[in-house]
Amino acid sequence: MLNTKTDLLGLPPDDVETALAEHFAARGQPSYRVEQVKKWVFEECVPAIAGMTNLPVAEREALDAKFSLLEPTADTVSRSSDGTVKHLWRLADGELIESVLIPTTNRLTLCISSQAGCAMGCTFCATGWAGFQRQLTSGEIVSQYRVSRRWALDNGYGRISNIVYMGMGEPLANRKALHPSLTILNQGYGVGARRITVSTVGVVPGILELADREEQFRLAISLHAPESELRSQLIPLEKRHSIEELMAALIRFDRAGGRRITFEYTMIRGINDALHLAPALADLAATVNAFVNLIPYNPIPYQDWTASRGERIEAFRSVLEARGVSVAVRVPRGRDIDAACGQLRATRMKPRDAADTDEVTHEAAGKGPQASAYTGEDPTETDLTKPRERPE
Ligand code: SF4
Secondary structure, eight states: OOOOSEEGGGSOHHHHHHHHHHHHHHTTOOTHHHHHHHIIIIISOOSSGGGOTTSOHHHHHHHHHHEEOOOOEEEEEEEOTTSOEEEEEEOTTSOEEEEEEEEOSSOEEEEOOSEEEOSSOOTTOHHHHHOEEEEOOHHHHHHHHHHHHHHHHHTTOOOOOEEEEOSSSOGGGOHHHHHHHHHIIIIISOOOGGGEEEEESOOHHHHHHHHHSSSOOEEEEEOOOSSHHHHHHHOGGGGTSOHHHHHHHHHHHHHTOSOOEEEEEEEBTTTTOOTTHHHHHHHHHHHTTOEEEEEEOOOOTTOOOOBOOHHHHHHHHHHHHHTTOOEEEOOOOOGGGTOSTTHHHHHHSOHHHHHHTTHHHHHHHHTSHHHHHOOOSOTTTSOOOOOOOOOO
16 A cells, blocks of 8 residues: 655654654644654654654644654575575565674674666676665665664674675665765764765766765775676676776775775676786776675576686685785675575565566576586686677
8 A cells, every 4th residue: 555654764853853842842742752752763763653753643633643663574594504584675665675684793794775676697606686666765774774674683683883885786876865864864863974875886986975975974885807809798787887896986986085995896706806807906996995705606506607616706806915004804695595686585576576577588598508508617717708698
C-alpha cells in the first residue's frame, strides 16, 4: 500500500525539526515535544510511533496519522561461522535488498544497499547480473541502519561503528537519496563522517559532488584493473568515465583534504592478476595516496571465474609495498552465507522473479562463446579472454 505519510526516516534532522514544529504548533502542543520525538527517532531508534511512551496517547495517534517510520521487514537472516550476518530485507513494495554486519575485533561495520539491484552491469558482481529494479529512497537507505542497529544490540553484537555503502547498487547513481542519507546518518544518528565510506565504480560527477561536501566522508573506488581496456571489460562504466577522468576527479577529492581514498581490487585468476598490472596499480594509488585492498574473488552464480592464487596475491602485495603503497589483503567474510553483494538476493529470488530481471538471459550468455573461451590461464601467457558482455 502506498505510504502517503511523511517518512521521518528520510528527512535530515533539520527538516524533521521543522515538520514536527509545525505539527505540534498546529495542535497547540508545547515546543519540547519536538525534541522528545527527535530523541525517539534518532537516539532510541524506536520502530513505531506507538513506542514514543512519553507522549500522550492522543499525540502519538495524531503523529501517527501524519508521519511514518518506514522500516523494512526481515525476510532472511543468515549468520556466517565467522560472525558476519547478512539480512535480506523486504521493502514496503516487496523489493528485496541486502545489508551485512561485519564484526572485527574493534569495530562493527554495516554494509548497506543504495539501490534495489544495479544497472552498472559489472561482470564480477551478482547484483550486476540480476539487473536494476529501482532506486532506494533516503529513508530506505537509513532504515537499514536502524533495523541493523537494533538487531546488533539485541543479539550481542554491540553498536555499529562504521557504515559502508558497498551493498547492492551504485550509490553515486542515486545521489538524490545518497546525499540526504549521509546527512541523516551523520547529523541525525551521530555516525562520524570518517566512519562512513561511499563505494563507487567511478561515477565521476558523484565523486566531485562528494569532494565539495564539507564533511570528510570516505571514498572507496572499485578499481579492479589499472588499465582502461581491461577495466572496461569488468566495469562497463569505464567506457563512459575512463580511468584518466576518474583519476582527475580523485586528485580533486584528495586535495579537498582529510579524506581517505581506498582502491578495491578484486583479484580474479587469469583475468586481472597479471604481474605487470601491479606496478600500474601502485602508480595510480600513489598518485592520490590511496590505500589498496586486495580482495580474493568471491565466486558468484552465472560466472565461472575463481580467485587468484595466494602466491599471486602476495606478489601483488609485495610490488605495492615496495613502491610505498599501503596495502592489505582482505579476507573475504561470510562466504558460507553468500555474503558478497547481491548473492543472497540472487539465490532467494523465485524463478518468476529471475525471469522478470533477465537472469535467464544471463544464464544463456554464460554459455556463450566468450565465456567458454576463458581458459583460466594467466593473461600474460595467453590472450586475455574477455569477460562476458552483459546482454543489452
Ligand atoms: S559492483 Fe557495484 S556498481 Fe557494479 S554491478 Fe555490483 S553493485 Fe553495481
